[in-house]
Amino acid sequence: MNASAEDLLQLSAPRVLGLDVLSQLPLGMTFQAALIAANDGAITTLRECQLRRLGQAESTQVDCTVSPLNSHKGRELSIVELSQVEQLSKISRHNWLEEKQSAFAQIVRSLAHEIKNPLGGLRGAAQLLDHELSDPALREYTRIITHEADRLSDLVDRLMGGSRGIKSEPFNLHSVIEHVRKLTLVETPQGLNFERDYDPSIPEVIGDQEQMTQAILNIVRNAVEATRGKGNILLKTRVRRQKTLRNHRHRLVVEASITDDGPGIDDQIIDRIFFPMVTGRADGTGLGLAITQEIVRRHDGVIECTSRPSETCFSVFLPVGHST
């Protein structure tokens, strides 16, 4: 172990000597997984592993490369290289993802527009036809056409994040969250448990209270579905100072987070979770989080998500006042 490894791990080399790497060093699960993966002789790199250091609550992110060496006197030897992931590269990765998502959202919006125009014609024609028909059995068909056209048009509206513009009025985030909580309790009375950890000092934000309610509701509904209506959901608010959102530094940002103790987000979709039409449920539309993200974006905010079994957290960050 070299000096910078001692520094990074907050362990001294003599103390580590002779300890079992897997069971006696506090290195975190992903890091151990890299070691195990390297056991079959391949060079393995795991990116953005969580490294928990002795006696520290916060974990650090590292990229971890394990290169097996030839065995020596019957022992397996490996070189482990750890490089700390800079905050900066995390941010740029974040921006890249956001750009990709916004390009995608743009495609969806233009596609939605192209679908909506002919729908209007279709609906109008069905209505004209309906007036010409006297047989109620045939009018049933025109009714279906109109109904389905309305349904599609409604879907497209939701895809575009609603057809209305966004209001710009001060509102209290707690009343939004409380409204969502009560609504959800009415929808799911049995078993669901909400815990609240509100920071009473959070300032009001400017925007569209109704749309923000929809945004938070989509997150909470997913949490309810993930926990099958019987989970614990933590609603938390905090003030953050000097935080960068969408390349702008804000003196004051409010954070609302929703954490559930469900099974966690499926690995297969976690990278695309905010894209429209991405769903892990048989009856899902995959629109909920896409709409939420669009609404948060319209408020110059950012939404983030972390997930592991029994702890899935969505955090919405909204700026208070102007950026500096």
Ligand SMILES: Nc1ncnc2c1ncn2[C@@H]1O[C@H](COP(=O)(O)OP(=O)(O)O)[C@@H](O)[C@H]1O
């Ligand atoms: N709290 C959560 N726990 C587990 N999975 C989640 C959670 N929130 C979202 N997901 C996953 O993300 C998918 C997309 O969510 P969403 O965009 O709301 O669409 P939908 O709910 O229609 O599937 C869900 O189907 C689910 O698989």
Ligand SMILES: [Mg+2]
């Ligand atoms: Mg949903």
